[in-house]
Amino acid sequence: MLREFTKGFIKENPVFVMALGLCPTLAVTSSVVNAIGMGLAATFVLVFSNIIISLIKDFIPTKIRIPAYIVVIASFVTIVDMVMHAYLPAIHKSLGLFIPLIVVNCIILGRAEAFASKNNVLKSILDGFGMGFGFTFALVVIGGIREVLGAGQFLGMNVMWTSYKPMLVAILAPGAFIVMGLLMGLMNLKKKK
Amino acid sequence: MNYFTQIFALAIAAIFVQNFVLMKFLGLCPYIGVSKKLDSALGMGMAVIFVMTMASVFTWLIQTYLLIPFRLEYLQTIAFILTIASLVQLVEMIIQKTAPALYKSLGVFLPLITTNCAVLGVAILNVQSEYNFIGAILNGLFAGVGFTLVLVMMAGVRERLDKAEVPPAMKGMPIAMIIAGGMALAFLGFAGLKF
Amino acid sequence: MNSVYAVSAAPHIKQKISVNSVMWQVVLALVPALLVGIFFFGIQSLLLTLYSIVAAVATEGIIQKMRKIPITVSDGSAVVTGVLVAFNINVAAPWWLPVIGSVFAIAIGKQIFGGLGFNIFNPALLGRAFLVASWPTLMTAGWTKTQPLWNTFQSSINGLQNISSKVPDAITAATPLGVAKALRDTTLVSSEIANSVMNDLTSSKTIFELFLGNIGGVIGEVSAAALLLGAAYLAWKHIIEWRIPVSFIGTVAVLTFTFGGINGIFSASIMLPIFHIFSGGLILGAFFMATDMVTSPVTKKGRIYFGIGCGVITVVIRLVGGYPEGVSYSILLMNIIVPLLDKYTVPKSFGEVKK
């Protein structure tokens, strides 16, 4: 049981190991706050859509399962979108386009669970949390590195020496790719040992 | 600006300056996933161009004639993704039946596209940027072309790196990311391009 | 067995040439440009270059040690990269700028792909692009802080400033290309001023100064004459070959002549292409960086296309891009398609039957 939960962190980390859901991962990690916001939003969608899907999957004919599940996932994404817009307008603004795009992401992350296995509701929830937190974890790591290097800050606080001139590229697109690549390489190195 | 210049500017922007993949972070999964072989990259690229254009058309229509008149903008995400998914599936089935050759070279990539954020992304961006119908279609088309361009470049590079002494830990995805980083750095050269 | 003869495959004689000799000769060919840099910008340019070389070589050695592969820093390729990174930096830069640039160039630009021979991007240019994106102000500011050793040259630098002072946006970017670029922003200057500045820029005096290197710019690009001297040496030694430089520079010349004028197509004077050739990093780029063999096509036809592509992108960026100079980005962008160029330009072998 616990394994369902923990595997998402390292062994099956959706970002580092499976390289899925890359767009939000790279697009929103220019700061840690954004990373946390995106991670939690995705976790919410994952958990709830996992619940609903594992409840209704027996009633859905195969021919239309794809649209059906998409609807479920997209609904939760819309909910997150609305709620964030209402209560966390700042983060909602900086995540922008990538909130609706959680749909795409979660289709990938969530459907593995929904279709490939016949798990019960509890397991699905755990898996959702595991994957979601793994995703969040990855986002925070990447966001942390990029924010520290690229802005000299962590969660908005200055952490570098005063004369530090931020390495801007870290919060731009190229920096996102390179940090991501190096982290993935590091994971591979760790895995080998 | 006359219309032609506008179209040209739009193309340059969508393909180079605001490249979907390298600058906007859209469609990264296929960019990394389907860039191992040049042939697949080309097939995928063509399929994406096709679907992005189609999706732009349909989502624009839905947005303009259903969602806005009834003040249902909040259903945008769900309506768009549903439309795109169904559209793709439909097209796939039709091509598979009616044009098997086309299916072999192009159609097999179609299912991938549902889970390509670039498609949903372009649909939403069309709305956000308040494009008119023509603008939406062209944006979809050129964004697809931009995607294909970098995808094919990436595939070329990765085919070459297949035969190189890349450190084992960096093989595969990590080095692809580094290449993407390098490409993004190079594409910064187009930053601020204006006519 | 008393005497064991050596047996190897034919041929049994070999030209005296090696990777080391090629690389060190490139270093040698870059020395004149460095000397001119020191002459115009002071001893600081030498120091920056040395920091850069040390950083490049050390990075190469450390990574090779970590990867447990033979350490080949003596082959000189890291030295070339180090020199070229420094050459792309202006003399007012802090000491750590070339250092970080070289570390990035070697680590991410080269070793991560497997080291010499496998890298996709020109390491020095990737390093430069990285620095420009990271510290844009440090990379572009301070070009005018030249410290000429020989005071009479001061006057002509003032001359350039006089020209540029007519153009509001060009003050901080007192390179000839910066001025030329600002001219195109017609909202800033009247067409009268623009035309007169254009005339100044394409006057034979300015071009002669461009040729000698008596201008603002980064350490290595200022003197076309010194660079051409080095390039001539390399060409004579068959280390670089004509295709890339000629097609690169030729394309720039044709396109700037056609589109470079500020009053529409073909409005440029015949001097404008010459101005474009000798200003900015074109000579450095075309002869020393686009010709980097690892990151340019191996096929003959590929090299021509490569040069033309570099030329087109350079002109596009120079004329309508966000930066005054496009040489480095053009080479980087063309680097990306080198594998494709190689793949699709493999020549028909001798006697290929036409079908």
Next chain:
Amino acid sequence: MSLKSFHGGIHPPDFKQYSKDASIEVMSPPAKVVIPLSQHIGAPAKPIVKIGDEVLVGQKIAEAGGFVSISMHASISGKITKIGKFNHPAGMMSNAIEITGDGEDKWIELVDEKDYTQLSVDEIKKRIADAGVCGMGGAGFPTHVKLSPPAEKPIDTVILNGVECEPYLTADYRVMLENSAEILAGLKIFMKTVSAKNGVIGIEANKPDAIKIFKQLVKNEANISVVNLKLKYPQGAEKQLIYAATKRKVPNKGGLPMDVKVVVQNVGTAIAVYEAVRYKKPLVERVITVSGKIVKSPKNLKARVGTFYSELLEKCDGTTAEIGKVISGGPMMGFAVSSLEIPMAKTSSGVLLFDEKEAHNDAESVCLRCGRCVDVCPLDLVPSLIVHNVRYEDWETAEKYGTMDCMKCGSCVYVCPSHIKLIQWIDIGKMKINELRRK
């Protein structure tokens, strides 16, 4: 006048000064010879003698093993002492016949047919075949076969290859100076046999005296010309020579000179053919260059086929320094061999001796993609990419890039700054591709 040539190629130092002025010396028959059964392209010859048989010089001891094959003749008189595996000039072990001489040099009976020019084409071909003549320019293609192109491939030009572009070698050069009349006679025989209208003698510009002699000789021959070729390696390679002389391109992927109506023959072959037709003299001796910086007195020796290199060297007074490498043939295309106890063959044009330093071979480093190999490849291949694909075992791409077309001229290896042994890699590619094709 710009000299005729091809594109690509290299300019190695020619080292011909060592032996260029040494006129041909006839070597007395050695005490023992070993006649390899496979000195040519095609099926090995089949022995027709037993151990203990007495043979005369010129007596046939092995018969052609098929259509594309040649017969072998005793090159000294004496007794057959062994039939079995011996060292071969190309390095490996192969079947051969050993003859221990009686010291008498007894020849079979020769003729002297003064109006040999009147002989029928078939008779000429028969005499050539009987004499066991194969190409002496290196490849060793059976000459009578080369002279029998299928009817649908008419020949209009015969080119005599007097280029000798390999450094060090001077055998052909000396032959051209000393036996020019025979060479011309041989050329005419070739032309008659294949009914070619034109004859061309191709000579590299570094042999002005040879050019002069032939120009003089053909002054009155309307249909024979001498072309002065630019000094460049591999000017003597068949396809390059044909291109330089006639601007015709032999098709790749296994095309032959006859596809462009040309036959190319070495000048040595011309003499052998002349002698075979006029005197019915089998090919039992040839001129071979023994050279190298360390050879005391480099020479051009007319020696019997089967003579050991050690004896040739002895005739040249040995070496001044320790031998590091022995090369059978020229330095660009010859084979390094592991001992001096190697018999010379009909195709042996030279023996080169290198000292330890010259023998040294730098280790490979990684390909810089500098393209120098591409610039020099006379066949317009992209050696660097071929080798890259062979190294990473992408046989399909390697084949597509023309692995099989490479003639192994070695130009690419000569110029490579990374010391990459491209030919060896290409060889691996060829072996593997052949293996795959067979499947």
Next chain:
Amino acid sequence: MKYYIKLGLILFVITAIASGILAFLNGKTQPIIEENQVQAQINARLDVLSAAGFFVEDSIKIAKKQDANPLKIQKEVSENWFKYFRGFDADSLLIGYTFVASLYGYSSEVQTMVGVDTNLVVKKIKIISQAETPGLGANCVKEDFQKQFDGKSEKQLAVDKDGGEIESITGATITTRTIANSIKIGLNHLSKSVEIEEVD
């Protein structure tokens, strides 16, 4: 046929439920979102014209909206209105105006809330929306930068390089110029409107 209908119906049910829930939630969140936005605007206005007690919206017709993003083919807008607010103090005395200035900068549309006094001298500005390059153009949100606009009149509103008094952000002249120009254009519109008022 029946089967098809069944499939269609299932999908119908699912989407219907989903949209029902969403509609419900939208009903709950939409007012908050709108309220937030209104409040944010009021706050922004108050920020730049702190002495004001309440605002009254007004607008004038202008020839054509400035090209927002030159690289876009946009819906045609036949006519444009320049919107601004009059700020009154507690005693209902007109003390100034606020408006949103907006122009396309380096890589995005930069929107600035501007407060001016009745003489059309800038009191304070606040960048309310931008997506310029982080570390470069994005530095325009910094307090120090925005402060220098205080007390500037239309003439002074230009980048120092262009002869004005606004010191540009290092490495981001374009952004700076954009902001200055956008305010200038706004003031221009406003001045016309104010003139009209005076005629009234």
Next chain:
Amino acid sequence: MLIYSIIILGSLGLLYGLGLAFASKKFHVHVDPKIEQINEALPSANCSACAFPGCSAYAEAIVVKGVDINLCAPGGDDAIQQIAGIMGLEATSANKKVAVIHCQSGGKDNTFYRYDYQGIQSCKAAIALSDGPNLCKYGCVYQYDCVRSCKFDAMSVDDNGMIHVDKEKCTGCGACVVACPRDLIELVSDKKRVHILCTSHDKGAESRKSCGNKTACIACTLCVKKCPKDAIYMDNNLAIIDYDKCVNCGICADVCPTSAIFDPLKEVRAQRKAAAAKKKAEAAKKLEAQKE
């Protein structure tokens, strides 16, 4: 508002559902049911982590081209097991074969050379030059084609250039067997312990002379005579073990005068034998002592 919402989105759903259902009937294309099944088992994420363009392409590749079944990242172990079930794949068979290199010349230093090979690192290329550099025309040429061909890192090279096969890592894929141009490598059940490590068909005296390690088979036929199971036969001057008959007794290894036959337990056996003899001797001594 609510009503519109339900009606519009619902009818979109209805439309798409009908459309898809209809199209799936109308445009149905027959595919291998296995492909369909695998497609079902796969997550339909179409993420292309498997390097195929989408799940169905991967499913097809498994069935048609026999591609590995463990490439789907999102599917994880579950998917692999399901696919294995569909494809009827068994766990790898119990009787494992590993590579044995039939030459123990003892590495670079122990080999006699005919010439000094200066060429690329490739056994094939080395042999193409004058039949290879070593005096023995059968032995290993130490350019390691086999080591490079092993995808499983099962072969290692020691300080003297000798190659060792790690029985654990070796999967018996046979790549090295194909790679070796001297045909020195054979796949043998990992239960077999006794091997003849020479391939020289030269006459005894000759092979003795050319083997630098002096471990050549000299065709003395002692092993053939002593083998209790008749598992060894001579083939043109070389002893060969018929592994089907061999029972690992190691007698042949004990009698081989040149140690051409290798048995890891030979030493142990010798020690044990010595110990036993010693014991026996001691016992005898004791006995004698007691007697006295």
